Amino acid sequence: MTLGKYLxxxxxxxxxxxxxxxxxxxxxxxxxxxxxxxxxxxxxxxPDLRKLTEQQVEEKLDELDxxxxxxxxxxxxxDFPKYTVVQQDPLPxxxxxxxxxxxxxxxxxxxxxxxxxxxxxxxxxxxxxxxVALGLEIGKKTYKPYLGKDMVLxxxxxxxxxxxxxxxxxxxxxxxxxxxxxxxxEEETDSIKNTDTETAE
Numbered sequence: 718m719t720l721g722k723y724l725x726x727x728x729x730x731x732x733x734x735x736x737x738x739x740x741x742x743x744x745x746x747x748x749x750x751x752x753x754x755x756x757x758x759x760x761x762x763x764p765d766l767r768k769l770t771e772q773q774v775e776e777k778l779d780e781l782d783x784x785x786x787x788x789x790x791x792x793x794x795x796d797f798p799k800y801t802v803v804q805q806d807p808l809p810x811x812x813x814x815x816x817x818x819x820x821x822x823x824x825x826x827x828x829x830x831x832x833x834x835x836x837x838x839x840x841x842x843x844x845x846x847x848x849v850a851l852g853l854e855i856g857k858k859t860y861k862p863y864l865g866k867d868m869v870l871x872x873x874x875x876x877x878x879x880x881x882x883x884x885x886x887x888x889x890x891x892x893x894x895x896x897x898x899x900x901x902x903e904e905e906t907d908s909i910k911n912t913d914t915e916t917a918e
Contacts, residue, residue, distance in 0.1 A: 765809035766802045766821060774802060774821060784818040792852070792887065793825040800824060828852075828887040833872065835881035841867040841895060848891055856890030866898025 761781050766774050771787065778785050791803050804822040807813060831851045836844040845855055856873075863870060871894035872879040879885070 759815060760812040761815060761817070763805075763807050763809055763811045763813055763819060766805045766819065767809075768797055768801045770801055771821075771823065774819075778819060782815045783813070784816065786818050786820050788820050788822050790825045791822050793828045795888070797824045799826045828889075830884045831887050833879050833881060833883045833885060833891075836869045836872060837881070838865070839869050840865075841869065841893070844869045844893070852887035853885070854888060854890045856892040858893050858895055860895050860897040862900045863896025864898065864900045865896045868896040870894045870896055 761783060763783075764777055764781070766777065766785075769777065774785055793799070794803055797803050801824050802821045803824045806820045807817075831853065834847060834851075836847065839847075841858075848855060861870065873892040873894075874885045874889050879891070885891075
């Protein structure tokens, strides 16, 4: 049989149809395999894990076929119960694939300790931002006679006098005793009065 006759024969068309069918089946199987291995079209919404304990996180994520990794604890946040999730990545509402791990950070049990810097004879303008930057709060301000106005003379926490190097819990309220700036004026006035008296005598 010549090539021309073979290409127009029923046998050739049957074999061509069979080959085409095999290609279609193989393509279908490959697409199915790719869909299975990549979970194409299957997405899971990340739940909100904040304020949940680690055990609650594990139970919740197991139900969704997701995992988690505990990265670290963060500084105590009074808005969250101790040992509960404060931060998570991905964020709640994000779409992820089956088996994805959620990274979490949990709240510490209590505030950490900070070291009191030397603020004595620093101005309030200098001391306040320095203390706030350490996570402390400025409490009551009282004044007493002193030449330097708004100069820090003493610091207290819970009634205890503080000195540089002492440690207090972060978020503690620091009460400040400040100079009122009046001593110099009063002394100068008294000095002028005394001079005038001596001159008159």
